Amino acid sequence: MIELTHFQILSGFLFAIGLYGVLARRNAILVLMSIELMLNAVNINLIGYSIFMNASESHRALGHVIIIFVITVAAAELALAIAIILRLYRNKSSINTDDINIMKW
Amino acid sequence: MDSNNTIGLHAAWVIPLLSAAAFLIIVFSMRLVGFFFSDRNKLAMLAPIVSITAILAGFILFWLVLLDVLNFDGGSISMAWLIVGPAEIRWGIFVDKISVAMIGLVTFISLLVQVYSIGYMKGDRHFEWYFAIHALFATAMLTLVLADNLLFLYFAWELVGLGSYLLIGFWWEKRSAAEAAKKAFITTRIGDVCLLIGIILLFRETGTFNISEIFHIAESGEINNAILNSSVLLIFIGAMGKSAQFPFHVWLPDAMEGPTPVSALIHAATMVAAGVYLVARMMPIFELAPEIMLIVMIIGLITFIFAGSMALVMNDIKKILAYSTISHLGLMMLCLGTGGVAAAIFHLIVHGIAKALLFLGAGSLMHSISNETNIWKMGGLRHRMPITAVTFFIGAASLAGLPPLAGFFSKDELLLSVLHDGQYVVFAITLLGVFLSALYMARVAIVPFFGSVPKNLAQSHESGSIIWVPLVILATLSAGVGFLILPLGSTYPGWAEFINPKHHFEIKPWLMILSIILTLIALILGWSIYVKKLVSAKQISQFIPYLHKTILNKYYIDDFYQWVIDKCILTFGRLVALFDRVVINDTVVDGSAISIYLSALKTRVFQTGYLFTYGAAMAIGASGLTILWWVLLD
């Protein structure tokens, strides 16, 4: 029987993996992918809560609504991010995040 | 306003005001004259005229006051100057016999000295300024002797010091004059600090600055003995500073850097006597502190002998006179230490006149021999400058104690007073001092005027009348004033009784004879050493070379002070300044600022510029805060 806890654990793991990816990866695209992973962790969490929530229909539906918005926003964000990273690539010929530290301290 | 509103009393407070007005007029007209007239010299005589008029008026008013005192016994008059809570500080004057005598002395000598100065200072660059300071000094000195409360007295006391400072430093372009002025002010300042502490201590105990009220309270025994003793001692230290008593005597010889008339007025007759006057004035509470009286006597004695010895070996005529002044001030203090107020004041007056005479005479000498002061470079001047010589002799003889000159009577009184106190050892030592005093007087009077005239002084001649007239007046007085000791008519019962009705005039023939013999021996010795050259001064000095050298170097006291100021105080000041800079400022203040800056430099390395660091900071921050919250809430 799948319970809320399973959702939560999965979501937590996914979130943590995503976070690890963000911190450990040096390729900007992979970093973006990791962020996507984190957002999906959020979605799984929401689904879990939404299913097992002890509340009215409309409140349970809110979870799904949020998920749809998250997916949309994530897509937009990714598109924007890739556009910006592309710009960076044009100028620097690199998307390694280690290379982008002109500005520091 | 107090009772006793007599004319004399009102005349008394006008006297200092006249000089104050003169001071202001001169100071302002100096600028105005400079402003409106291109040729300032045309109006240069304005200053002495104003100043002398004021002092002359003062001198005339003095007679009014004197008459008043003879008839009504003086009194006091005052007005509020400052009221702060419980403390009421008043400006007031107090006229009694001592103060009236002092007024007479001060106005009279000031008058003569100022007249003399017209001749002496002619053509000086700061001619007007000179008279302005003289007027200022006269104001302060007259206030000092009239003041009815200690604070007012202190007020005048310091202003007198200022006058002295300005006059010593009158030729400030001479480095030595500038240094001497500074030395005089600072040395007396040490005494002043003590005096002020003493005054405030008395105020703390009595709640008043008024001298007679303080006496009243002190006599009723309401003051704690220790505090009374210490405040009396402190007041005496103040007096020591001003009267150049050992160990504060160092400034007075240096003060001779000022113009000679200044030395005559301030550093012989008036200001230096202020300390004696103060002790005499405060005698009632001194008498309540016998230990301090002993100290007064001992200090007086030390100063008397010790300055006398230095006067004997100095070569500079003004320095000799200066040490002689110190020595005589010591004598007065000694006498005060035995309680002889009348004798001390009498000697003060006699000495004041005689010493003023001597200084003015020395000035006259120097004036005509292009400011030479070394007595060994003078000689045989009695023919060239007969009036100066004669008057100088009279002054010297008076101070040496040759009858019937004034000094003889005063010295007699002093000795008598010491004897009365039963201090036989002191008496014996005093006699030695008297002998010394006669000896150096002989030396200073004989060396310049006898012997042969040095070549470079061949052109010297008698000074102008404006200079010698005051000399003659002073000489006359110096010869005659001694008789004041005797009862003159019904209103005047003799000096001692005049000052203090309890005292009586008396004569001890053996004492008179003893002192005459001593003086004569000294004079003859002097004659034989310096004129007849029977005994060589050099041989005597080689007889005890170290002593001679020591005395010639003023017992190394000046050097010691110089060392203390230069090496100790100044160095200490530099150390404090260094400490301030290096420790407080650079280490603590700048250090804390720099450490903040450095910590910022250290912290900024976290801002690596790498994306993952930033992400990690967020992740760690968020989880850290969560954990922290968890911990804190449980």
Add this chain to the structure above:
Amino acid sequence: MNNLTLLLPEIFVVILGFSILTIDFFIPKNKKWILPCFAILSLTGILIFTLVFLSGKTDELYGGILRIDGYSLFFKSAFLILGGILIVSSVEYVNKNLSNQGEYYSILIFTVLAMMLMSSSGELLMAYISLEALSFGLYVLVAFDRYNIKSNEAGTKYIILGALSSAILLFGISQIYGLLGTTQFNEMADILGNTSSINPGLLIGFLFLIAGLGFKVAAVPFHMWAPDVYEGAPTPITAHLAVGSKAATFALILRFFISGLMPLMIDLQIILIIMAALTMTLGNLMALVQSNIKRLLAYSSIGHAGYLLLGLSALVSINQSGNFNLAFISNTNFVVSGIILHTIAYGISNLAAFLCISIIYKKTGHENIEDLAGIGKKSPFLSMVFAASVFSLAGLPIFAGFISKFYLFTGASMQGLIWLVAIAIFTSLISLYYYLRILKYIYIEKSKDSQQINLSVISFGLLSVLFIAMIFIGIYPAPLMDAIHHATDALSMLN
């Protein structure tokens, strides 16, 4: 469909944004100045319309997703004005450094829309979306200077970290949604008020939410993007980041905290205190060692965020025991007014400072502090305004920064946070050093060349307006405070 008319201002702004995009197609390259003119005129019109139309209106739209009240009105008008100022201050910079003007201005206007929505949102999802809308606009604007490597780098850093933060924020929202069953502020307050113990999961949710919001206001430890992005972004956009995005986020946070989180504030306070202390200390400390003026101001604005966080942590008294009485509410109102006032004062000062920097940058091409040398001689008026803004940021009277800081700190100390206030005041002492360092270069150091800087009419006018505003608020804040009080009352729990 309830009362769409109340959203007319927002709708107008949207229309404006699109119409600028459209107009941009039709005007030739040398007549691009029409765009900002049009934008400003329209924004002014919308501002007047908003003030007339919305004043006194209070309503909830779509079941409380959006709130129309005095609070949102205040911020909407403030953001409209801000949008206008940003556009004016961009004109010269954009002309010289950027292409695609139409897009620049329209995106700027869309961010204004996002800010307006943030100030009126009454629900977490709405808040998130409007926040993202603002962020998207800013991501683009930050990276707008396409051929500038610094701008690229800033954009990359900003968007990646922004995405990360929004993931964290969303995770928080998901937790709150899951455990409270609602995302509406009002309902949250009711539920929280009735539960005695808090689920640890919920706690994580709120903290992640705060972390996400903290990222937007650059609170330590979520601040690290700020210096880099501020430095790299085009200067008018830096001003936007420092002022607009921060003010909008605080507008959102205030509404969220006051109407949603108040019962939890007593527990949340300690976290906010720690963040506030860290933020103001670190921000002001790091600013000491900066040499790039924009980076310096970035750290300075982190410090100022710390002061605002201090205000947030003072929403409840430390002695509060859960009983929200009248005195408590009025103290909270005091603090809220303080936060708003400081946001405004700080915003104006920062706008002036960044405007000065962008003018100087335009002439000299440098942004280092050393390059400010001799500006005092080259352009007395510019440097006077710069000095005034620096003084205002440092919190010295007769400028706005003084009274706002004083008001905020007074409020905080009334809530018993005097120790935190002491830290804040101390850090503002530290901040004085670097502010004075700016002045030193402006006035005391001599420059090598003596080339005058001539101000254009637009810059001169805008600088004068900001200068007068700083001084006016500094010496007579009463009218502004009146408006703020109205806004605060609307937000207050009394309603």
Add this chain to the structure above:
Amino acid sequence: MNTFNSWLLFIIILIPLIGAASLIFIPKEQKNWIQWIATTLGFITMVLSIYAFAAYSHDAGGFQFANSWVWLELPSNPLFGQQAIELNLGIDGISAPMIMLTGIVMFTGILASRSIQESHKEFFVLYFLLISGVFGVFASLDLFFLFFFYELSVLPMYLLIGIWGSSTDFKTFIRTKEYGAMKLMLYLVAGSVLIWISILAIFTESGLGTFSIPALAKVGFDTTFQLIVFPLVTLGFGILAGLWPFHTWSPDGHVAAPTAVSMVHAGVLMKLGAYGIIRVGLFLLPEGAEQWAPVLLGLGTVNVIYGALSALGQRDLKYVIGYSSVSHMGYVLMGIATLNVIGLSGAVLQMFSHGIMTALFFVVVGVIYERTHTRDIEVLEGIAKHMGWVAVLFLIAGLTSLGLPGLSGFVAELLVFIGLFQTYPIAGILGIIGAGITAIYILRLVAKVFFGKLNEKVWNSLLDNKFSKQPDSNYWERASSVVLAITILIVGLFPFPFMEVINTGVNEILASMAGSL
């Protein structure tokens, strides 16, 4: 007349502000215009400030010329109702002389700064801001505005010193003007940090929701609170008053500052600190004052002796004066610490006296520095020959500083000493000894710098060519210094009218202290 009186203080604060604002609009080429406007406004303000003092009725006592305007309404609160921050002006017997002091020093400062070389306009704008702030502090009866004006007076300092100041450069010892300015500014703001914190603490603790000082004075704070906050207040204001060991900004800052700023700063701003201790510390926190008085006294004593000794060790004329300020402010602190009528009155009079005296010092030294471009005691010698006025006025200031009777310093120091002897005789003795050390450094300076033989070669090499015709002070500087010297003399000779007013104020403070103890 009544309406005039009630607006008087406001006008006094406003005129400098108007001056600052109007000067902004005058083109900077119009040097004469700027100077004349500044001088005229300064003169009017001085006259008004003297009027404020003269018209203060010591019989009536209390806060006079009082008026208040609501400035900012605070949100109404059920605890204390509807309150507001009010611009609450009024002067009592302590602030009245301070207002006059500010007026005199400010005007003479304007006269003395006619000789500044560059950027007249900016100088006077900032200077007027400073002045307005100082007036405001003395006239405010409201903690908020006290603080507001305090900060306002600190605000222009950095630029005033940094732009128009001068650096010290002996080979072994270099202090740039930027360093002095920065240190001064940071230090003063550090002081204001403590003041701010304590104002907030007082405001919060009182629970009245008002910053009004008279209202807060009636509260009677908790003893522990007073014990904690009084040192904060005293330290905060004490930094400004040059309290040891937080004094180092004062010599460095004053040395670096241009003449007029040194005058106002050492002359008036340092007094602001002492005034704050009295107004906030003593008036609002009497028990704290009572308990902490010995510590304040100790520090004040250290100030006196330490400042005097440090002054003795200096080589730079201005540093000597800077440290002498530290030393003299020690007397003020000691006087305050006595907590009795005489000592406190002495402290207030010393504030006045020292203000005038230091201003005089700085005018004179400013003239010397401008003419010779050096302040090195080792180099200058015998300059009285060509600078008669300067020498005489310096001597007057010096004699005031060493407490010569007849000059204002004596009366003030005397009262402080008398006050001290009532409670702490040892400190009193140390204080008097400090005056003795003062005599040493002042006279040493006078003898070294002004007296002695002038080496014409050295002099000619030092003298700025602009001044070769008239090396002595010009008419403006003379007027400025003579005004100050005459004030010194008047106070020194006739302190009675001054004391009447000061006494009223002091008695009220002490009565309020006694009432709440």
